[in-house]
Amino acid sequence: MHAKPNPQSSSFEPHQSESPDDLALTTEGTGETADSLEDFSDNVSWLPDAITILDHDLNLIWGNNMAETWFGFSTSEHAHSDFIELIQSNEIKEFILGKGYPESFECASPKNPDLVLRLRFLPYKNRQYLLQARDITQIKALENIRRDFIANASHELRTPVSILYGYLEMMSEKKGSGISSEWRQAIKHMRKQIIRIKQIIEDMSTLSRLENPDTPNPSEALDMDELIESASNNARALSGKSSHSILTKVNTNYDLLGNRSEIESLVSNLVSNAIHYTPAEGRITIKWDVKSSVGTLSVADTGIGIEKQELPRITERFYRVDSSRSRNTGGTGLGLAIVNHIVNRNNAKLRIKSIPKRGSVFSVIFPRSRIQPNNRSTDLLFG
Ligand SMILES: Nc1ncnc2c1ncn2[C@@H]1O[C@H](COP(=O)(O)OP(=O)(O)OP(=O)(O)O)[C@@H](O)[C@H]1O
Ligand SMILES: [Mg+2]
Numbered sequence: 001m002h003a004k005p006n007p008q009s010s011s012f013e014p015h016q017s018e019s020p021d022d023l024a025l026t027t028e029g030t031g032e033t034a035d036s037l038e039d040f041s042d043n044v045s046w047l048p049d050a051i052t053i054l055d056h057d058l059n060l061i062w063g064n065n066m067a068e069t070w071f072g073f074s075t076s077e078h079a080h081s082d083f084i085e086l087i088q089s090n091e092i093k094e095f096i097l098g099k100g101y102p103e104s105f106e107c108a109s110p111k112n113p114d115l116v117l118r119l120r121f122l123p124y125k126n127r128q129y130l131l132q133a134r135d136i137t138q139i140k141a142l143e144n145i146r147r148d149f150i151a152n153a154s155h156e157l158r159t160p161v162s163i164l165y166g167y168l169e170m171m172s173e174k175k176g177s178g179i180s181s182e183w184r185q186a187i188k189h190m191r192k193q194i195i196r197i198k199q200i201i202e203d204m205s206t207l208s209r210l211e212n213p214d215t216p217n218p219s220e221a222l223d224m225d226e227l228i229e230s231a232s233n234n235a236r237a238l239s240g241k242s243s244h245s246i247l248t249k250v251n252t253n254y255d256l257l258g259n260r261s262e263i264e265s266l267v268s269n270l271v272s273n274a275i276h277y278t279p280a281e282g283r284i285t286i287k288w289d290v291k292s293s294v295g296t297l298s299v300a301d302t303g304i305g306i307e308k309q310e311l312p313r314i315t316e317r318f319y320r321v322d323s324s325r326s327r328n329t330g331g332t333g334l335g336l337a338i339v340n341h342i343v344n345r346n347n348a349k350l351r352i353k354s355i356p357k358r359g360s361v362f363s364v365i366f367p368r369s370r371i372q373p374n375n376r377s378t379d380l381l382f383g
Contacts (some may be wrong), residue, residue: 278303
């Protein structure tokens, strides 16, 4: 018998808002009204999605035609067999056993490596489990085209924009009477806009790098005390005359295992938002804590907050709650999209709590596999 899997609850998580996977709920609803497995199997046997039902001990009860084809079993032959032994894919085994994977999981079909599947594993009635798989090969192909387009476009734009920027820099530094005051003003505006375009290009190429599964993601043990100290110094510099109070609270016993530049970018995006969207003299708190084997990195502010209905959208590319206000702060609307990608690459979760006019807390929750007690630690988490 296997350790009991722990399918996670469906609380609000930004990275799931794009997911089309709503079938599981429909299926569950059908199951509740069905009198028997037979009724249920009649209803879903020809669905384009794969549906597999497992018992409490992860033995196969039933799979529809798609499940048999994509996973390579036969209900008539393998019913009551241990599904973990049956399935020819280590990543699917680990996903089912709940080893730190997110709620939905993408992988190749064990029977056809060209087929990309998105899996969900859910509790089902009478202490059973339901494994749902959807063919997302075409969606992935389109995503690749979009990603390549953005990567190529931002790469191609870089050089001409740098040349324009260079000339505008030269012109704005030019002293003397060669340039009229009218043109000086225009050059100042052009320079401001070109800096904005440069930032958008930079963010777009960061996003396509983060989206590319082939981008290397080397991990190292990060001293969070040092990382947060440096983030808080940057925050003070960014706040400048606005004089926000920047507080930090760090559990120094645990390091985070992650890619330094990505984690720094995650913290810096959250902290710069906290500064931009918090009035002068407000309070920003950056925290790292580890409890119950889970690491939480959070940035809290006492700023303008976000209306509840906006929350599911704010991690979308270019989405800004109040675009005129954000334009004034120089924002492009890509910061939280970058944060979201880094969160996903670390198998972490982003949780946002916010009360309009009171403030917001952005928390990134890292799984146990990303946390490491360090040499300075006396209290060992993992025994
Ligand atoms: N701490 C916060 N408090 C209030 N609103 C926030 C906060 N963080 C983000 N937002 C809202 O979410 C939107 C998206 O944030 P995001 O960081 O993606 O873009 P941005 O800050 O506008 O631009 P940039 O790409 O430069 O970061 C913001 O425009 C703002 O409306
Ligand atoms: Mg931002």
